Amino acid sequence: xxxxxxxxxxxxxxxxxxxxxxxxxxxxxxxxxxxxxxxxxxxxxxxxxxxxxxxxxxxxxxxxxxxxxxxxxxxxxxxxxxxxxxxxxxxxxxxxxxxxxxxxxxxxxxxxxxxxxxxxxxxxxxxxxxxxxxxxxxxxxxxxxxxxxxxxxxxxxxxxxxxxxxxxxxxxxxxxxxxxxxxxxxxxxxxxxxxxxxxxxxxxxxxxxxxxxxxxxxxxxxxxxxxxxxxxxxxxxxxxxxxxxxxxxxxxxxxxxxxxxxxxxxxxxxxxxxxxxxxxxxxxxxxxxxxxxxxxxxxxxxxxxxxxxxxxxxxxxxxxxxxxxxxxxxxxxxxxxxxxxxxxxxxxxxxxxxxxxxxxxxxxxxxxxxxxxxxx
Amino acid sequence: xxxxxxxxxxxxxxxxxxxxxxxxxxxxxxxxxxxxxxxxxxxxxxxxxxxxxxxxxxxxxxxxxxxxxxxxxxxxxxxxxxxxxxxxxxxxxxxxxxxxxxxxxxxxxxxxxxxxxxxxxxxxxxxxxxxxxxxxxxxxxxxxxxxxxxxxxxxxxxxxxxxxxxxxxxxxxxxxxxxxxxx
Amino acid sequence: xxxxxxxxxxxxxxxxxxxxxxxxxxxxxxxxxxxxxxxxxxxxxxxxxxxxxxxxxxxxxxxxxxxxxxxxxxxxxxxxxxxxxxxxxxxxxxxxxxxxxxxxxxxxxxxxxxxxxxxxxxxxxxxxxxxxxxxxxxxxxxxxxxxxxxxxxxxxxxxxxxxxxxxxxxxxxxxxxxxxxxxxxxxxxxxxxxxxxxxxxxxxxxxxxxxxxxxxxxxxxxxxxxxxxxxxxxxxxxxxxxxxxxxxxxxxxxxxxxxxxxxxxxxxxxxxxxxxxxxxxxxxxxxxxxxxxxxxxxxxxxxxxxxxxxxxxxxxxxxxxxxxxxxxxxxxxxxxxxxxx
Numbered sequence: 001x002x003x004x005x006x007x008x009x010x011x012x013x014x015x016x017x018x019x020x021x022x023x024x025x026x027x028x029x030x031x032x033x034x035x036x037x038x039x040x041x042x043x044x045x046x047x048x049x050x051x052x053x054x055x056x057x058x059x060x061x062x063x064x065x066x067x068x069x070x071x072x073x074x075x076x077x078x079x080x081x082x083x084x085x086x087x088x089x090x091x092x093x094x095x096x097x098x099x100x101x102x103x104x105x106x107x108x109x110x111x112x113x114x115x116x117x118x119x120x121x122x123x124x125x126x127x128x129x130x131x132x133x134x135x136x137x138x139x140x141x142x143x144x145x146x147x148x149x150x151x152x153x154x155x156x157x158x159x160x161x162x163x164x165x166x167x168x169x170x171x172x173x174x175x176x177x178x179x180x181x182x183x184x185x186x187x188x189x190x191x192x193x194x195x196x197x198x199x200x201x202x203x204x205x206x207x208x209x210x211x212x213x214x215x216x217x218x219x220x221x222x223x224x225x226x227x228x229x230x231x232x233x234x235x236x237x238x239x240x241x242x243x244x245x246x247x248x249x250x251x252x253x254x255x256x257x258x259x260x261x262x263x264x265x266x267x268x269x270x271x272x273x274x275x276x277x278x279x280x281x282x283x284x285x286x287x288x289x290x291x292x293x294x295x296x297x298x299x300x301x302x303x304x305x306x307x308x309x310x311x312x313x314x315x316x317x318x319x320x321x322x323x324x325x326x327x328x329x330x331x332x333x334x335x336x337x338x339x340x341x342x343x344x345x346x347x348x349x350x351x352x353x354x355x356x357x358x359x360x361x362x363x364x365x366x367x368x369x370x371x372x373x374x375x376x
Numbered sequence: 377x378x379x380x381x382x383x384x385x386x387x388x389x390x391x392x393x394x395x396x397x398x399x400x401x402x403x404x405x406x407x408x409x410x411x412x413x414x415x416x417x418x419x420x421x422x423x424x425x426x427x428x429x430x431x432x433x434x435x436x437x438x439x440x441x442x443x444x445x446x447x448x449x450x451x452x453x454x455x456x457x458x459x460x461x462x463x464x465x466x467x468x469x470x471x472x473x474x475x476x477x478x479x480x481x482x483x484x485x486x487x488x489x490x491x492x493x494x495x496x497x498x499x500x501x502x503x504x505x506x507x508x509x510x511x512x513x514x515x516x517x518x519x520x521x522x523x524x525x526x527x528x529x530x531x532x533x534x535x536x537x538x539x540x541x542x543x544x545x546x547x548x549x550x551x552x553x554x555x556x557x558x559x
Numbered sequence: 560x561x562x563x564x565x566x567x568x569x570x571x572x573x574x575x576x577x578x579x580x581x582x583x584x585x586x587x588x589x590x591x592x593x594x595x596x597x598x599x600x601x602x603x604x605x606x607x608x609x610x611x612x613x614x615x616x617x618x619x620x621x622x623x624x625x626x627x628x629x630x631x632x633x634x635x636x637x638x639x640x641x642x643x644x645x646x647x648x649x650x651x652x653x654x655x656x657x658x659x660x661x662x663x664x665x666x667x668x669x670x671x672x673x674x675x676x677x678x679x680x681x682x683x684x685x686x687x688x689x690x691x692x693x694x695x696x697x698x699x700x701x702x703x704x705x706x707x708x709x710x711x712x713x714x715x716x717x718x719x720x721x722x723x724x725x726x727x728x729x730x731x732x733x734x735x736x737x738x739x740x741x742x743x744x745x746x747x748x749x750x751x752x753x754x755x756x757x758x759x760x761x762x763x764x765x766x767x768x769x770x771x772x773x774x775x776x777x778x779x780x781x782x783x784x785x786x787x788x789x790x791x792x793x794x795x796x797x798x799x800x801x802x803x804x805x806x807x808x809x810x811x812x813x814x815x816x817x818x819x820x821x822x823x824x825x826x827x828x829x830x831x832x833x834x835x836x837x838x839x840x841x842x843x844x845x846x847x848x849x850x851x852x853x854x855x856x857x858x859x860x861x862x863x864x865x866x867x868x869x870x871x872x873x874x875x876x877x878x879x880x881x882x883x884x885x886x887x888x889x890x891x892x893x894x895x896x897x898x899x900x
Contacts, residue, residue, distance in 0.1 A: 133864060197397060395859060
């Protein structure tokens, strides 16, 4: 139910009041403050105020060498840490013209896709928690636990991996990882079917999401929204197809796109993406070459030639791009991190006008924001 | 009219199916581990705080304070000092302090060390109410451990992860159990 | 000695003492249930989510409600400045009392009703509408913007769902011909095919009627998926914000008491009350089994579905439940007139 003009009785004074969806959310969005000017139940203006978790990542990039900045990349968006490390490492490799061995590339793809699945599972559980269904969160975390155990077996960490290195990987995967990943893919597909019948086809859930929070293509383009937000509005924009990187061109996967642009479309895009990730992982496991996992001759002290280098990856939330400006020292001159959540959030103010408050919060949940990603 | 009736029927059906699924999950075993009554074993490559490695032949620390780890650390948590003891050919380490309050477990130090003198421990039970417990004197810990087990432990050497870039063997001391299909 | 005890028992069976004994037992029953339904809910939630639920406090977590009660009682009872003190204090009690009073007419077993009133059903619904007033008073007297909004929503929700509930109950009164709950249960004697749920020759849509009754009961007690008041605390704090400690505790207990009442009513009206499904060995135990099965269903539904949207809730009531229950009412009266006059 969306009304563009706030309903007012003729002759009544137009009173609005401001409520604060404060920096501390019960839901797992993070520390975001939204100042909402409300007219009764309808939102007149929703102004997001970010900056509560600004950790100066880009400034730290100016004070650390390339190898020392690597742990920071995992912590920008901790839910898809591998893909962010991939972005940074790819930028440095592109600048230093390092040739990453194919085995390392394939393992990077496998681990990035596993990370994408785990990020989407967290989003799914938290979104449903916002809507009032408490149980699917636990089911999602059960599946996610398996992914985390797999990744812990090769990297040693469960959330902030710091696994990729400039020129390859920290260490190679073992047979247990490969067997475990195949087993995981085999058991995840029936779970996705269970999620579909438990949640996606549930009438209460559908009533909450269909038609809520429509975002048009033009609005996405205006604010630079990427990822499932723009794919749910009908534009098949995916960095893995548009600016191919790593070995993604060798895999056969579709980009799920839905036309409607409402919250249900964005939800379905992410659920389909999980299925596509499983396909990519299977293909990568089948094609995994043997060989070293680290490039030869990676200088211990890395100095990039002077210039401007950019690398973009498709993270779970959208297009993450790293831009490094170097002046031929071992410490970069500038590291710019283009994060997807900031662009996705910026369309919230326009998209939520005239909506009811709970619907606006469902819209915010469907945008899949991770606040440290906004503030860096 | 017909549409809304159809929606009513499919909607009700979806609710019944949802309830059936949760009832199925009700009768399945729990998937949680009842910590602290039960605990999990950490995998081989688990990243606990670092510890110094003892040379299996001499029983002393492998580290000779080249300070590569100190330089590689992004958070400035390592302080290494070394000195040449009388009668020794090489330097040996005399002080190794790790400020674990700043450590992010990135692994740059372990990777930077060319001689395999530090490795990750598997400590995860590190809760304390005292900040000083986290300023770890790793050299002192190594000496205490050497006093407790005077003979060099071959077990510890086998348990340490292979240095990076080496060709790996299938390490199956703690296999990652393939997830059973819990449906 | 035994003569004295026999005399005492005979005295207790006479009128005022018997009623008093019943009421004391009912208070104890409701109190125990309200506390331990929390345990059932938390354990049930845990099992639906593949985790154990409370296990630490007491064996299998059985002392957890005691720990919760002690915690709530140790908190200071704050009355916010500028709030209407009397109404603020009275609201939780007002919510608890209708449930307690209505339980006096429920037939727990053969001859085991505190008061066998001829208009028992009417009494239950008369007292039931006090609930709405209690939440409204609680929200309004808190002098808190969000509590008032939330209380207003609860009122509209409860009013919307009382109508189909009453229509359903009127259908049942027509079908059974009496408002006396003990008699309704007596009519369902025999095997389970005699239960009102299966009396489709008088009301062909009887299972639908039961379903509507169940849904309305969920909405009246503000349980998920209709729990806007309580869980709306994600966005806006609910009607219970300003209540600290035991004030909130009493609201909580009152909610469980209302659930108990609703399930007891459903059992008596539709599922045969204390009659056994095999026709023999009827007794209190069957009543309790059926009632707790319904309570389990309430918990099951809560942990399966997300919350409905507020207008979805009202749409469901006004656009779906009321027409269907009206239709059922007309259909049953037609069936009764045509075939069973």
